[in-house]
Amino acid sequence: MIVESIITTLGPDGVAHIAPMGVIWRDDQPILAPFRPSTTLDNLRHNGGAVINHTDDVRVFAGCLTGRRDWPLMPAEQIDGRVLQGALAHQELRVDRVEEDEQRPRFHCRVVHEAAHGAFRGFNRAQAAVIEAAILVSRLNMLPRDKVEREMAYLEIAVSKTAGAREREAWEWLTARIAAFYRGAAAESAR
Ligand SMILES: Cc1cc2nc3c(=O)[nH]c(=O)nc-3n(C[C@H](O)[C@H](O)[C@H](O)COP(=O)(O)O)c2cc1C
Numbered sequence: 001m002i003v004e005s006i007i008t009t010l011g012p013d014g015v016a017h018i019a020p021m022g023v024i025w026r027d028d029q030p031i032l033a034p035f036r037p038s039t040t041l042d043n044l045r046h047n048g049g050a051v052i053n054h055t056d057d058v059r060v061f062a063g064c065l066t067g068r069r070d071w072p073l074m075p076a077e078q079i080d081g082r083v084l085q086g087a088l089a090h091q092e093l094r095v096d097r098v099e100e101d102e103q104r105p106r107f108h109c110r111v112v113h114e115a116a117h118g119a120f121r122g123f124n125r126a127q128a129a130v131i132e133a134a135i136l137v138s139r140l141n142m143l144p145r146d147k148v149e150r151e152m153a154y155l156e157i158a159v160s161k162t163a164g165a166r167e168r169e170a171w172e173w174l175t176a177r178i179a180a181f182y183r184g185a186a187a188e189s190a191r
């Protein structure tokens with residue numbers, strides 16, 4: 001199973017990095033699979049640890065994809081790492097081994113500490129739609145424009161019917177990013 005999560009890592013300078021990632025869970029062991037090149041990958045190699053954060057504030061997912069990475073963090077308990085302050089739960093990891101790959105190395109990890117901070121308040125379709133839209137935004141360079149527009153039109157139905165204020169804000173950030181991307185692409189091709 002893959003669980004869409006917020007991964008926090010620390011760089012050599014001690015600077016925290018935050019990125020959405022799909023964590024692969026196999027036999028209760030998490031595997032992180034960052035594409036090359038990425039800061040998360042460099043930090044995992046350097047520090048050998050990471051934190052998986054679970055949040056229902058989908059603005060963190062949308063924010064990381066739209067230049068808003070400044071989310072409040074607090075120190076992890078058992079590793080040299082940072083925990084997202086709004087997380088409902090988190091897991092602290094140590095890397096056991098790295099499976100090298102040209103495109104996407106896999107970091108097989110072990111959970112050394114976990115904690116719950118808040119209650120799960122149930123499923124919301126707009127939250128799922130924002131996460132799907134964030135994935136589309138992370139792949140704008142690779143996906144055909146008509147696919148992106150078709151899928152956004154479908155996802156927008158769940159947002160308009162079920163979103164709260166946080167989901168609406170996250171949705172606006174993502175739609176603005178997509179519009180800016182295609183405006184930039186149009187300007188490029190007119191040159
Ligand atoms: C829900 C979601 C899941 C993602 N999962 C992954 C992943 O498993 N691996 C990856 O490399 N990028 C993934 N991405 C894209 C990264 O978050 C994004 O490219 C990020 O900037 C990673 O690079 P960085 O560590 O340099 O910030 C995902 C994005 C979203 C919205």
